[in-house]
Amino acid sequence: MEKKPKICILRWEEGQVLPAQLQLESLPGNSTNPASYPFEVMMLRVKGANMDTIEENPCQEMLDKFIVVCKELAAQGVKAITTSCGFTAYYQEGLAAAVPELVFTSALLQVPFIQTMVGPNRKVAVLTANKYHLREEHLQRAKIVDRDHLVILSLHDQPEWGRIYTHPNEEFNLEAVTDEVVSVVRKGLEENPDIGAVVLECTDLPPYSARIRDELGIPVFDINTMISYVALSLNEYKMF
Structure with a gap:
């Protein structure tokens, strides 16, 4: 009997992904690239999911669409559901309340856990695609309560990423984007030497995680560290 993937990644609607994002999605490590995982994942495009309804103007109508999709996935035997955009944290509470399966919409959900690990004398930095789209609701619904030990770094004003x-x-x-990602984190560490770890909000950023770790010597968490954590809990892959 063919084994079915237990984890599903909800993606934006077909035709709604921008050319630059398609470039990023092709990179190893990107959350929507199946080659990023040592186990099988299901990927599903959701009608209505796009830059407007996820990043710029999240709304109840989109939550309702997500709930319908998640219930259908649960009926098919999917055990855990995540998404292809960190800003989907806006919908975390509503989705998790609507279905019995594990729902982890965003890498941001790791922040409270990581704050506990780094301790009370250090901070956690979040690198986001655009700090002006990172709302209070995203932080609240990701249960990020400790704001005194949180630093927000943003790529929105970088010449290449901003395009x-x-x-x-x-x-x-892409070479310029790589340099910008590392540069923004480096500057953040210089200005905040008490940062103990970095979380990449954007699901297009994991291809750069290893370089940040290697060059800057700091722990980096992203959507893939979270997916791997959940996959282990479901026996989708084993370490021994």
Whole structure:
């Protein structure tokens, strides 16, 4: 009998992913690249999920659509559901309350856990695609209570990354994006030497996690560290 994946990644609607995002999605490590995982995952595009309903203007209508999809997945035997955008944390509480399966919409859910690990004398930095789209609701619904030990770093004003907002139909210079990601984290560490770990909010950023760890010598968490954690709990893969 063919084994069915227990984890499903909810993706944006077909045709709603920008050219630059498609470039990022092709990279090993990206949350929507099946090659990123040592186990099988299901991927499902959700009608209505796009830049507007997920990142810019989340709404009840989109939550209702997600709930319908999640209930259908549960009926198919899926045991855990995540998403392809960290800003979907906005919908975390509603989705988790609606289905009995594990729901972990965003890498942001790791922040309270990591704050506990680094201790009361150090901070956790969150690197986000755009700090102006990271709302209070995202933090609240990810249960991020300790704001005194939280540092927000943002890519929105970087020349190359920022083109996803100013020139959405054009492709990235991926080498420039890599340099910008590392540079923003490096500057954050220089300005906040008490940062003990970094969380990458955006699901397009895990391809850069290893380079940040190697160059800056700091623990980096992302959506893939979270998916791997959940996969172990479901025996989707084993360490021994």
